[in-house]
Amino acid sequence: MTTEMLEPITEQTYYLNMGPQHPSTHGVLRLFLKLDGEYIIEADPIIGYGHRGHEKMAESHFYEQFLPNSSRMDYLSGLLFNHGYVAAVEKMAGIEVPPRAEYIRVISAELNRISSHLLWFGTYVMDLGGFTPFLYSFDDRENILDILDRISGSRLTYSYCRMGGVAKDIDEEFIRATRSFIQRLRSRWDDYHNLVTKNVIFIHRAKDVGVINRELALRFGCTGPILRAAGVAYDIRRAEPYSVYPELDFEIPTGTQGDALDRYMVRLQEMEQSLRIIEQALDRLPEGPIKAAVPHKVRPPKGDYYFAVESARGALGFYIVSDGTPYPYRLRARVPSFGNLQVLTDVLPGTLVADTISILGSIDIVVPEVDR
């Protein structure tokens, strides 16, 4: 059921503030809405409640010291941010990473992507009122967190990658646990589809809601599952291949319409593709060192560098200006949720307040990465 833009009959519009403390805004986001009854006339997302000054911090710490900061920006894809940052510095400094380390990075990054999508899945359906899938997906997510805890020591904000490799090697137990997790998650897809995807109420809440087409995505710089749901098969892992992704075989799921249901289906299929990647990487895992020999403080040559990876939410870019010292001159993190959140100013007007929750949930933003 679509809702079209209504002309307000009266001038009696009112302002409603959703957030910064609100059960569904997933972080400290404030949505300043101008409403007419239940219809939204204007929407203004106000951010900055979580601004911690990571980019300023980067300028007075040397490259290795900034590594923990990178996973705190988007705490749900900590390993993906780690990987992006470390690979950016390595490319600049010309450091070669041993193949075993590359494979380990890919395996752990894809596990992180799955855990981020599982969390999104649970919280999205919970926002819509179905409280149960949240607990099922977190039950699965616990497995991933335990697996990654064994090798990195933390459950959420990892600092696992190092300049030139990774911090600790994986062992047989890790491989066994990952393989059994893959089996277990594959057997859950049916449960999730029966419980949520085929549920007529869920389809009513998600179909034709919050349509973001290619044109809108291009104007706002949206990337990630939003863009792929609009039909554009743009994934950094294929468009600008890095690490060992060129050797692995996986598909890029796309949608057709760009509504919330398409975004939902794209993310579910992405999880399955991530499982494929992990399986192939485990099969091809070579022996060897896990860390190249790098100087104690990395000194990238002078100049600037832009490096992009595909995080769980879209295209993450690190732009580093280096002056030849161990301290970055300027570090900029181009985060996917910045553009993804901004599209709300165009998508929300004309919809109902209840749709706001559905649209916000289906876009999947993490506010700390917007605020940095």
Next chain:
Amino acid sequence: MSLEDLREELSKVVEPSAILPRDYEKNGCLLEIRTGADQVVAIAQAARAADFFLESITAADFTNGPQVIYHFNSYGKVSRAQVRVQLSRGDSIPSISNLYDAALWHEREVFDLFGIRFDNHPDLRRILLPEDADFHPLLKDYGKVHAFRGTEEIYDN
């Protein structure tokens, strides 16, 4: 929507000497354009015509003034292009938000962190810092600064 389209569109608005090829392995982008503030809108129009999207707008502070850096990319294969505009302290630069809505927030962030004003921006207010803040944190005369250099020390051309 490939790099060739972009080159073609750009050649209509900037002189060929301003379009510098870059090594993707060394810089992460394929093209760099050095220009002044007056040509930014024309370049953005060229990028729009070539079906490129705006990836990011950022800035960096140097002794000879701040530099605003734009990145454009397309949905096809590797095709990142970088635009660098050198300004002096206190200069303003035209906004490209009428072409790319993404610029609305990116330019607000650059204004917030660096104090660079964008002309014709419909709503230039702070985005990350509180509205009543009176400083621009990422400038090199605020807070703990490790190094303050000129562009000639970092870039060799």
Next chain:
Amino acid sequence: MAAGWQSLVNILGPDVARIVVGLVGILALVQVNALFLVWLERKVAAHIQLRIGPKEVGPFGILQTIVDGVKLVSKELITPRHVDRKLFVLAPIAIFLPVLVSFVVIPFSEQLQIRDLNVGLLVIFAFSTFNVLAILMGGWASNNKYSLLGAIRSVAQNVAYEIPLLLTILNVLLWSNSLQMSVIVESQAKVWNVFWMPVAAIVYLICATAETNRAPFDIPEAESELVAGFHTEYSGMRFALFFLAEYSNMLIVAAVATTLFFGGWKSPPFLGFLPVPGLIWFLAKTYVLIFVVMWVRWTFPRLRFDQLMNFCWKIMIPAALLHLIVYAGIIKLIR
């Protein structure tokens, strides 16, 4: 006990004594029911969600609700500054009292009915519409946009879903020829109404879920959208009263469904030989229906508000009307 009853009757007179005992009985039933239902809800939710639920306090966590009640009673009653004081204080009372009145006419068994009014069913529905007024009072008086939105939605939803509710009841009335609850139960002596008007029973259950603001119709108190809807600003015992009213409403609605469609206190067709009193059958059926309502809550997400209203006006009401016309014809033929 008979001596105690005799002395009470001597002091007050038989009618008044009966009312007093009845009221005490209702209050006891409502409190114990709320105790039990809150625990049941938490256990049902937990087991559906792969958890265990309360287990520390008492065997199987049965005493959890009592402890929660003590906590709620001991909390400070915060009245925000700019609320409409009279309405703010009146709303929880207004939502709870009418529910108690509805219990007067429910036939728990052949003898256990406080007053067998000959307009029994009408009393129940008349008093259940009070809860709309009370919700609106609470939402408006809270001086909070979220509460107001919740209250407005609730009013629209309740008013809309009453129509198919009453239409389905008309079917039962056509068959029983009376609004008196005991007569309605008697009219199901041969076969329960649910077996030969199942669509009416289903429509009734759906509308009843909507009337009590339970998921998937819990938009007025949608936690994820409106924080807590119309009872956002209430704390302590006032909040507890809203809760109590919701669970008591559930019990009333299930009890009415049992009476109208599932044969009240009568035993199921082939189990009449079991020496089980009517009260046990009545309670068993009622609580099975409540369990189904809870099951639905924890399985389905929530409908959007306009979809909910569309569902009522475009699907429920035509279905109920059609059903009424068809069954009026059938009943005419049978008689």
